[in-house]
Amino acid sequence: MNKLLDIFIKPFQGDNFVWIEIIIITAISATSWIYFYSLPAGVEANHFFWPLLGPLLIALRYGFAKGFICTLGMTAVLVSIMKDGGMLPLFPFSLIVGTFFVVMIAGEFRDHWQRSIDKYGIEHKHMQQELTSFTKNYHLLKVSHDQLELRNAGQPASLRAEINSLQRIALQYSERRLAHIGEPLLALFAHVGGIHVAGIYKVTNNEVEAQPHAVLGDSHTLNINDCMLQDMLVNKKLLSPVTFHAQHESCYQLCIPLVDTAGVLQAVVLAESVKFFLLTPANVVLLSLIADNAADLLSDELLTPVLATHQDDLFMRYVQRAHYNSREYALDSSLIIFHDHTGKNPDELDALTNHRRGSDVYWTYQPPNKKLCLMVLLPLTTATDSQLFITRMQQILFNALGEHCNDIDIIGPFSFEDSKHDIDSIIKIWGPNNDRMLVPSRANS
Incomplete structure (x- = not known):
């Protein structure tokens, strides 16, 4: 419905139609003036100066300039008609002056109102632009902050500090070290790789234990027959959908092996939900580096400082x-x-x-x-x-x-x-x- 109204109204919004409208209103006003002027003095319609409505309408609609032109045109038409009829001495000069004053006041009011609307429109547009710019800058700042955090997480000093904290935990326990460092290790993986749902499992003789030692997020499950997991157990390399080219689909988005310095697979991290935009080559490298160093913490031989x-x-x-x-x-x-x-x-x-x-x-x-x-x-x-x-x-x-x-x-x-x-x-x-x-x-x- 609104589209039909727009199609109907749009042709009448151009400047050409404005002048046509002014000409029509001017003609109607002048004609009505002659008509009401010709009525007997006692007629009730003569008690109000109806021709004033035409210029007043134009002044309120288009401002003082066009309202003045409409009044001037109406006056010219009236003078021409009265001159041809020999009634020029009866020209109502006071009514014309009053009409000009009314049109001037209405036109100035309309122009002031329009200037206020334009001013507020410009301010609103400026605020919209500022808000858009602020929103863009906010998102850029947030992305830059996230990248800076990841970059700082990848710095040697930061990595060493994280690994040192894991080692301090591992040195406190002679048994079930994975159960104690599992949660902080998963938290570190989540910080670097954007992991949402994952579990960490102990591996003994290349066999994955059924129960996880730590879980991140909800609804994590172990699928021991998953093709990506099986391939990772064979190659002992970090696998993701980017690096895994098997025909069958995997339920995991990331498989991280924890291989110690002696080449022994100590544990695996299986993640179902990962922020893919964080799986950049640099972050994959960091995940592998953290996993390799964490694997040494699970070996009694390699933990000796x-x-x-x-x-x-x-x-x-x-x-x-x-x-x-x-x-x-x-x-x-x-x-x-x-x-x-x-x-x-x-x-x-x-x-x-x-x-x-x-x-x-x-x-x-x-x-x-x-x-x-x-x-x-x-x-x-x-x-x-x-x-x-x-x-x-x-x-x-x-x-x-x-x-x-x-x-x-x-x-x-x-x-x-x-x-x-x-x-x-x-x-x-x-x-x-x-x-x-x-x-x-x-x-x-």
Whole structure:
């Protein structure tokens, strides 16, 4: 119905029709004036000046200018008719002046009203534009904030802090570690990967346990025969619909394996609901990195933070993991060696292990033809942070040894961002068994 009215009214809204309307109203007003002027003096219709309504209507509808033109046209028509009829001396000058005053007042009122409407319309439009701009800026700010959070979550310092917090929890328990770190681990995955519904399951001998150790969200279920899950158990790689190309559909949107440094599948995270716009390549890398480090926390062997001399193979696994993180994820790590060249300070060297950070790996050994050494691997640590670590250790040694603090040499830090052969050469020189130390671990290769 409104569309039909619009179609009917639209042709009458143009400027051309306005002038046609003015001409018609002017003609009607002039004709009515002649008609009412010709009526006898006692007729009741003469008591009101009806021709005033035409110019008044135009003034109220289109403003003073067009109302004045209508009145002027009506006056001209009236003068012309009265001149032809020889009645010009009877011209009602006072009525014409009164009509002009009424039209002027009505027209000015209409113009003022229109200016107010236009002003409020402009202000309303400006407010709409400001609101639209504010809404856009709000969404841009929200997206930027989310991206900044994800970017900060991917920074080495932030990742190290998160992994350290998980390690502190794992070190408190000798059994059922997954049950205790499961919920904070799922919360970290949800923060980085936008996971809504997921469960984490223990894996023993490549068999997934039926009961989850932690669940995120509602309506999570285990489908042991799911094609994506089975493929993940075989390949031990993180799978999502983007990377999974099987013919059959999967009920999971994300399958994350927790593979430790020794290559053992410790647990799996199965997610049914994920924010796909957060599954960027960078975030998938972060999920894999977090899963790999969390898997080490579930192994009694790999959770040991301070290694003995005979655990050189285990230390090399950590070194290979650091190489892998640097190569695949562009996350730097550092290697530092403390050497007691006098052989008189084994207790002070051993005391340095009491000041270790959460994810750092300490290895005490004695290389051939050298005194006792302490090799420290700082995962996810930049060269700048490594230098700060050295400064702190120098202060600790000075407090313990005083002027003899130089009895312990500090070699490093060596960055994993440099060539792999530089790290290997350092380990070859300072390792307890040169040939054995250069055998790379198979983990993460």
